[in-house]
Amino acid sequence: MPLKAIVEGETIIGPDLSEEEWTKLKSRHKKGLPIRMGCCGAPGHLRISKKGTQHFYHAVDTGCNYEEESREHLEIKYQIYRICKSENWETSVEFPASDRTWISDVYAIKDGRKIVFEIQISTISPNNLEERDKKYRNEGIESYWLLDNFLERSKAFESWYYAHLYEEDDRLRETIPYIDNSIFDTGPENHIFIAKGIRSVGLNAKNQTLFTTNNPEIPLAVWVREVLKGNYQNYLKETSVTYHHKRQTKILAAPLLIQFREFYQKIIRETYRKKVDSYYRIFKKDKTLREEKTLQKKFDEIYSETDWLGKEYHSCIAESNGLFRWKKIPEYDKPRPYFRLESELKIKKLQECVKMFNQWEASFNSAFSNLEREFLADKRRFEE
Numbered sequence: 104m105p106l107k108a109i110v111e112g113e114t115i116i117g118p119d120l121s122e123e124e125w126t127k128l129k130s131r132h133k134k135g136l137p138i139r140m141g142c143c144g145a146p147g148h149l150r151i152s153k154k155g156t157q158h159f160y161h162a163v164d165t166g167c168n169y170e171e172e173s174r175e176h177l178e179i180k181y182q183i184y185r186i187c188k189s190e191n192w193e194t195s196v197e198f199p200a201s202d203r204t205w206i207s208d209v210y211a212i213k214d215g216r217k218i219v220f221e222i223q224i225s226t227i228s229p230n231n232l233e234e235r236d237k238k239y240r241n242e243g244i245e246s247y248w249l250l251d252n253f254l255e256r257s258k259a260f261e262s263w264y265y266a267h268l269y270e271e272d273d274r275l276r277e278t279i280p281y282i283d284n285s286i287f288d289t290g291p292e293n294h295i296f297i298a299k300g301i302r303s304v305g306l307n308a309k310n311q312t313l314f315t316t317n318n319p320e321i322p323l324a325v326w327v328r329e330v331l332k333g334n335y336q337n338y339l340k341e342t343s344v345t346y347h348h349k350r351q352t353k354i355l356a357a358p359l360l361i362q363f364r365e366f367y368q369k370i371i372r373e374t375y376r377k378k379v380d381s382y383y384r385i386f387k388k389d390k391t392l393r394e395e396k397t398l399q400k401k402f403d404e405i406y407s408e409t410d411w412l413g414k415e416y417h418s419c420i421a422e423s424n425g426l427f428r429w430k431k432i433p434e435y436d437k438p439r440p441y442f443r444l445e446s447e448l449k450i451k452k453l454q455e456c457v458k459m460f461n462q463w464e465a466s467f468n469s470a471f472s473n474l475e476r477e478f479l480a481d482k483r484r485f486e487e
C-alpha cells in the first residue's frame with residue numbers, strides 16, 4: 104500500500120500531512136479533486152490504516168505491484184521513513200530509479216551516502232534477490248534487505264555460504280582433516296553478505312522487530328539508526344574479514360594437515376606397523392629364524408623407532424603444544440584434535456612439524472627396507 108500520491112502535480116507523502124491537512128485533502132477529493140498514485144499514476148483514494156498511518160490506495164485494481172503490499176509492509180516502510188527523517192536524512196518513499204527498473208521502499212541520502220531499505224515480506228527467489236540487489240550496487244547505492252524470517256530460505260543462503268567455504272575441499276577432492284568447521288558457523292545475514300555481498304537482516308513482520316545471528320530481537324528504530332551510522336555495515340564487514348582470514352588460514356594449512364594425517368596413518372596406525380607386526384609374528388613362530396640375533400635386534404630397533412615416532416606424533420598433537428585443540432563433538436565418543444586456525448605462526452610451526460616428520464619417515468623407510476630385506480633373505484635361507 105503506497106504512502107505516496109500526486110495531487111495537483113505535487114508529490115505528497117501521506118504521513119507527512121497533519122491531521123487537519125489530511126481531513127482537508129479528503130474533503131476536497133470527495134468534491135472531485137483527483138488523486139494519482141505515486142507508483143503508477145492510476146487514480147487513487149485516501150485511507151487511514153488501523154495503526155493510524157495515512158496512505159493511498161488504487162481506485163481500481165490496475166495490477167500495480169503496490170496494491171499487493173500488506174499492511175505490515177506499509178507500517179514498517181513508514182517507520183523507517185520516519186526514523187531516517189528524524190536523523191536528518193533526506194528521505195523519500197517508493198522512490199523510483201530514473202529508468203524505473205526499480206522502486207525502492209525507502210530511499211535516504213546524507214553527505215553523499217545513498218541508502219535504500221527494501222522490505223521483503225513476500226517470497227523472492229535467491230537469484231531474484233541477487234539481481235535486484237545488483238541494480239542498486241551498480242548505481243552506488245547501499246541497499247538493505249529486511250527479509251521476513253529470511254523468507255524461509257535460510258537453507259539456500261547457507262548453501263551459498265558453504266559452497267564458498269568448501270571450495271578448497273572440492274579442489275583437493277577430500278575433506279581436510281583436523282578442521283573444526285563449526286568455527287565457521289554463523290547465521291543468514293552473514294551467509295548472504297559473505298557469499299554475495301548483499302546486506303540483509305531478519306524481519307519479524309508481525310512484531311515489527313528484526314533479528315540477526317547474535318541478537319534475537321532488535322527494535323526497528325534501533326537497527327535503522329545503526330544502519331545510518333554505518334555500524335550495521337561495519338558488523339557485516341568485520342564478520343566477513345574474520346571469515347576470510349580463517350578460510351585463508353585453512354587453505355594454507357590444508358596440504359600440511361593432509362601430509363600430517365598420512366604420516367599418522369602410514370607409520371603410527373596402518374601400513375608399516377601392520378607389516379612389521381606380520382613379519383614379527385612369522386619370525387617368532389619359526390624356531391630357527393628366531394635364533395637370528397641380528398634380526399631380533401633389527402626388530403627391536405624398528406619397534407623402538409615406531410614407538411618413538413608415535414610419541415613424537417602425540418606430543419605434536421597434544422593440546423599443550425599449542426597447535427591443536429582437543430574437542431568433543433557429538434558424532435564421536437572421545438575428544439578429537441583440531442588444528443588451531445588462528446595465525447600464520449601456527450601454520451609455520453605446523454610446517455616445521457611436517458618437515459621433521461618427512462625426514463623421520465625417510466629414515467624410517469630405509470630402516471624398514473633394511474629389515475625387510477634381511478628378514479626375507481633369512482626366511483628364504485631357512486626354507487631351503
Ligand SMILES: [Zn+2]
Nearest residue numbers: 140142143167
Ligand atoms: Zn500503483
